Amino acid sequence: MKKSFLAIALSSSFIFGSVNAYAQAPTFGELQTIRILAGQTIGQTLQTGLGLTDLGILSNRSGICSTLVGGIGAGFVSAKGDAGLTFESIVDEKAIGAAVDRVASKPAVYLAFSGEKPREENIVLLEKTLEDMADKKYTGTVIFHATTWGQKQPADIVKGNAKVAAYLSKTPMNTITLDLPNKQAVLQKVTLNGTEFKLEELGRVTMRDDLVELFKRAAAPKK
Numbered sequence: 001m002k003k004s005f006l007a008i009a010l011s012s013s014f015i016f017g018s019v020n021a022y023a024q025a026p027t028f029g030e031l032q033t034i035r036i037l038a039g040q041t042i043g044q045t046l047q048t049g050l051g052l053t054d055l056g057i058l059s060n061r062s063g064i065c066s067t068l069v070g071g072i073g074a075g076f077v078s079a080k081g082d083a084g085l086t087f088e089s090i091v092d093e094k095a096i097g098a099a100v101d102r103v104a105s106k107p108a109v110y111l112a113f114s115g116e117k118p119r120e121e122n123i124v125l126l127e128k129t130l131e132d133m134a135d136k137k138y139t140g141t142v143i144f145h146a147t148t149w150g151q152k153q154p155a156d157i158v159k160g161n162a163k164v165a166a167y168l169s170k171t172p173m174n175t176i177t178l179d180l181p182n183k184q185a186v187l188q189k190v191t192l193n194g195t196e197f198k199l200e201e202l203g204r205v206t207m208r209d210d211l212v213e214l215f216k217r218a219a220a221p222k223k
Helices: 028-048 063-079 093-103 119-135 146-150 153-160 162-168 209-219
Strands: 054-060 084-090 108-112 141-144 173-179 184-193 196-206
Touching (some): 146 153
Parallel strands (some): 054 084
Antiparallel strands (some): 173 184
16 A cells, blocks of 8 residues: 555654643644644545545534544545545434434445544444444444544553454554654554554554644643
8 A cells, every 4th residue: 555645643642652741731622723723634545545435423412423424524525525524423322323324335344443432432432333333244444533542542452352353363454653752643453363453554654743742732731
């Protein structure tokens, strides 16, 4: 696969590395701005880097994830005017089945479960979503959002769920990771052997300085 054009960064302390202590925390609006800008680039990259022209997106129903997905969707359809896009936000476990049905015909599904929701709630939604995709034998590409991956949600799920582990071991997967010290974001191919994930770098690009500083502020201890 060709090196992808990528400029993605999403705030979360577990993937940032060291930051300046006691920085001024970004406002909620600044956190949303990060998602808008990053989301647009994610959407464009899913076309230019992975060659996708049709996409499903599933996320939790939070302000941060909704802002992110709006940016992803806008970037995706702007990169190619006739691109297909279907988005569903999942409010609770009861909504998962219908949401998966809506994206089941897509060649790739982007899973974004993070935002301001607690990690424990996100893991439940992600696990049930993956179980439903396994039951319905979805064979397209599964793409984990940077924060979803960085929180090790998929890693924890496969250790305790044999059905999901078996499903993902046969499923094409991608994710995004951050190399904040070098101000770069990385598009990764993901494979699963047993319960161990392996990453293969597909491409990287330098991130904007202003975004990097906002991410550092988001990860730093609060004053």
